[in-house]
């Protein structure tokens with residue numbers, strides 16, 4: 228550890244109580260995006276907290292909830308990091324399942340309990356306090372930093388992509404960086420390099436104009452049969468998706484990515500027990516659980532609905548059947564292309580009359596694993612946690628990181644500081660107390676080290 232890093236750690240330790248008090252004020256302010264509760268107030272409060280530590284901050288309105296945008300400018304030749312996060316939270320209901328009220332943060336068992344603690348307020352406040360510590364101890368933030376803290380993540384970020392497209396010049400940076408999700412169950416920190424994409428559709432098959440008595444099944448088509456026959460053409464028991472061209476654009480993992488996946492700790496027996504199954508699906512790309520989680524796209528039936536599904540029996544011939552399908556995509560698959568292939572496939576199989584409605588889509592992202600910022604981030608995490616970081620070339624979850632990797636053309640690194648038992652979106656959401664401080668300790672290491680490592684020649 229350098230002398231400066233020791234002084235930064237000491238500063239964080241010395242101001243521990245005040246950092247927590249400030250975080251708690253932020254946590255007490257509700258910011259429930261889906262029902263417009265406290266959003267403007269929370270944006271103002273966050274902007275104030277950012278200005279307090281010398282971040283030049285303004286509130287940028289969108290058609291729904293404002294973006295809190297901040298900048299620290301060092302000089303035109305210094306590297307630039309774009310820090311992203313969100314200040315909105317999920318609704319706290321059901322309230323009776325909370326041990327302490329959701330907007331009255333409380334510390335118990337080494338955790339801060341409250342709505343929005345880990346998702347995402349403590350994890351964005353980390354970077355506000357990182358700036359304070361760097362300024363107080365070194366007199367300077369050694370590179371340019373831009374902050375995008377949005378208020379719509381929990382409702383699907385409808386205005387993030389337009390904002391990014393309209394402000395490409397303002398948002399220019401060498402890399403995008405943010406803290407969300409959680410560290411490994413073992414307590415080892417992680418770096419996530421990519422998220423899967425998504426195509427979520429509903430298929431609707433129709434038969435007669437209304438439900439019929441099932442004695443008419445001798446002559447009247449049944450929508451549920453039509454739908455299940457159509458679903459049967461999407462994927463066979465070998466678990467390969469049967470839509471022609473589905474795998475055409477799958478980017479194979481590089482050797483380094485394969486080696487990295489092989490180092491992700493996994494106990495497959497324990498996982499089988501956890502899921503209550505005897506074995507994983509046959510026919511996947513490889514046998515490794517994480518290899519497939521990282522590398523494989525999916526075509527999943529998320530829900531089925533038709534006819535009578537209540538208790539007891541009812542003889543009915545359904546006129547409508549619906550299936551919800553989510554497909555998790557990997558680079559370089561594109562949702563609109565997969566949508567076209569799905570339509571063409573159903574048409575070719577004789578299901579031109581099955582309707583497809585798209586609910587949402589996301590482009591997959593994966594930052595190249597040989598990016599020079601990665602070893603810097605891994606080193607800073609190793610030093611602040613005292614544990615070896617785990618690198619995920621991507622994870623199974625889907626998310627909008629493509630706005631950074633594809634639209635802004637920046638590598639994107641996700642570095643969580645919450646723990647796996649954070650219960651985000653659920654009652655008793657919590658943020659690990661040491662996770663919060665580990666986040667700041669990591670931050671004060673990463674930015675100065677990036678400033679040196681990424682300096683332009």
Ligand SMILES: [Zn+2]
Pocket residue numbers: 317346381651652
């Ligand atoms: Zn969330």
